[in-house]
Amino acid sequence: MIVGAGGSDRAEVRILGIETSCDDTAAAVVANGTRVLSSVVSTQTDLHTRYGGVVPEVASRAHVELLTPVVSQAMLEAGMVDGRTVDAVAATVGPGLIGSLLVGVSAAKALALVWDVPFVAVNHLEAHLYAAFLEEPDLELPLVVLLVSGGHTMLVLMEGHGRYRLIGQTVDDAAGEAFDKVARFLDLGYPGGPVIDRLAMEGDPHAIAFPRPMRNDGYDFSFSGLKTSVVNHVRKHPEVTTADVAASFQEAVCDVLVTKARRAARHFGAKGLALAGGVAANSQLRERLLDACVSDGLHGFLPSRAMCTDNAAMIASAGWYRLQADGPSPLDTGASPNLPLAVLPR
Ligand code: KG4
Ligand code: ZN
Numbered sequence: 001m002i003v004g005a006g007g008s009d010r011a012e013v014r015i016l017g018i019e020t021s022c023d024d025t026a027a028a029v030v031a032n033g034t035r036v037l038s039s040v041v042s043t044q045t046d047l048h049t050r051y052g053g054v055v056p057e058v059a060s061r062a063h064v065e066l067l068t069p070v071v072s073q074a075m076l077e078a079g080m081v082d083g084r085t086v087d088a089v090a091a092t093v094g095p096g097l098i099g100s101l102l103v104g105v106s107a108a109k110a111l112a113l114v115w116d117v118p119f120v121a122v123n124h125l126e127a128h129l130y131a132a133f134l135e136e137p138d139l140e141l142p143l144v145v146l147l148v149s150g151g152h153t154m155l156v157l158m159e160g161h162g163r164y165r166l167i168g169q170t171v172d173d174a175a176g177e178a179f180d181k182v183a184r185f186l187d188l189g190y191p192g193g194p195v196i197d198r199l200a201m202e203g204d205p206h207a208i209a210f211p212r213p214m215r216n217d218g219y220d221f222s223f224s225g226l227k228t229s230v231v232n233h234v235r236k237h238p239e240v241t242t243a244d245v246a247a248s249f250q251e252a253v254c255d256v257l258v259t260k261a262r263r264a265a266r267h268f269g270a271k272g273l274a275l276a277g278g279v280a281a282n283s284q285l286r287e288r289l290l291d292a293c294v295s296d297g298l299h300g301f302l303p304s305r306a307m308c309t310d311n312a313a314m315i316a317s318a319g320w321y322r323l324q325a326d327g328p329s330p331l332d333t334g335a336s337p338n339l340p341l342a343v344l345p346r
Contacts, residue, residue: 013087014080015323016111017316018071020104021096021124022150023047023054025066026312029078029086033130033320034137038077039306039313042066049190053180060099067107074312083115088328090120090319092127094339095151101335109331118328120319124310125152125341127318128276129164131307134317139301140271146261146289149277150176150191153221153257155264156341161321166343167264168219175253176279178223182230182249186242196246197282203247205284208233208240210252215259226252250284258288265298272299280308 012031019026028039044062048054080086091108094101105121112119129145144167147154153170173181176193183192188199210229213222230249234240265273273293279285286302293300307314322329 013320013323014078014085015088015090015120015316015319016071016074016086017122017312017314017319018067018089018091018104018108019124019127019310019312019315020063020067020100021092021094022100022310023059023062024310025063025070026310026315027067027071027074028312028316029074029080030134030313030316030320033317034134036134036313037079038074039311040070040074040077041306041311042070045191052184052190054097056097056099059097060103063100063103067103071107071111083111083117086111086115086117088112088118088120088319088323089115090122090315090322092124092315093121093333094336095124096335096337098335098337101337105333105335113331118323119331119333120323121329121333122315122318122322123339123341124315125154127314129156129158130318130321131276131303131311131314132274132301134313135303135307136301139274140299142268142270143272143274144261144265144268144270145274145276146257146280147276148175148257148279148285150174150180152277153223154341155219155261156343157264157268157270159344162325162342164341164343165346166341167268168221168260170221170223172222172224173227175221175223175257176277178227178253179279181227185227185231185234186245188242191278193279193282196250197284199243200247200250200284203241203243203245205247205251207244208248210248212252212256212259215256219260219264221256221260223253250282254282254285254288257285258292261289262292262296266296270298272301274301274303276303276308278309281305
């Protein structure tokens with residue numbers, strides 16, 4: 001039994017997680033890394049839509065305004081009357097926008113100090129990996145995780161808790177960034193992923209044969225050329241329907257992602273294949289990945305859509321594993337905008 005630093009002697013360790021790395025202000029309470037007692041996300045999408053992307057200064061100011069009510073709501077929904085029932089406070093320290101990160105990190109440290117409980121620094125990328133364990137704690141290892149978000153595209157071999165090998169990553173744009181840039185070019189608004197996902201359902205995925213960059217070449221990815229192909233094709237063929245462009249672009253992205261993830265799972269002898277990150281909410285990607293897992297006899301795991309995009313439950317969950325492995329983080333731990341995922345040597 002772990003006795004909370006706040007003096008509680010419950011068998012459960014309840015962690016308040018805080019996430020402010022980009023444009024979502026989120027707080028959640030998770031017990032023992034797996035039981036979600038509350039998860040509150042306040043998205044700032046409306047504030048940024050008019051600019052066609054996240055404006056860092058606007059994001060940090062909004063976090064300042066939203067964080068206190070979001071934390072209060074998460075505590076209330078978890079049935080926690082005050083901080084004495086919290087055993088630790090975990091916050092994303094990176095990677096992300098520096099101004100946004102600082103809001104969450106400073107608040108988490110202040111709460112940890114006032115409540116006299118440990119502060120736990122969490123890597124946002126590691127937290128995305130833990131989203132899968134939150135919903136399926138018995139996932140078998142080794143596991144290949146395809147982490148696809150607005151800022152990252154990575155294939156990670158998870159050998160154990162905290163033991164990751166980087167199999168491949170994007171050499172230019174992230175998959176989510178490609179969705180957002182193509183959507184902006186097509187005047188579909190921000191964020192682009194969900195709009196393209198919806199519009200693609202009305203289009204023909206085979207209408208345009210967009211290139212499959214680096215599909216049969218190693219485990220790295222490249223999406224910036226694909227975005228340029230979309231721009232060139234639409235300029236040359238203005239009569240093409242937006243739905244066909246969306247469906248064909250999405251098909252090309254999913255084809256490359258699933259082909260490589262599947263090959264990696266086979267090559268590294270993984271028992272399963274999991275999706276993580278905002279792009280993991282994509283309908284076509286989910287369907288294709290599950291089909292591939294069924295054919296290859298792999299355990300396919302898709303987190304719920306709410307767990308794919310940024311949330312604080314995954315931060316509290318990763319924080320719990322970090323607390324078990326490394327203990328509390330020093331209070332002088334800073335925010336790190338470019339924090340990499342700590343991986344084992346190849
Ligand atoms: O993980 P996330 O919420 O934030 C980052 O850490 O980046 O990911 C956001 C990204 C955005 O690029 C967004 O367009 C993309 O995830 N996204 C999607 C879908 N929902 C969100 N991309 C494709 N299809 C979706 N349904
Ligand atoms: Zn994220």
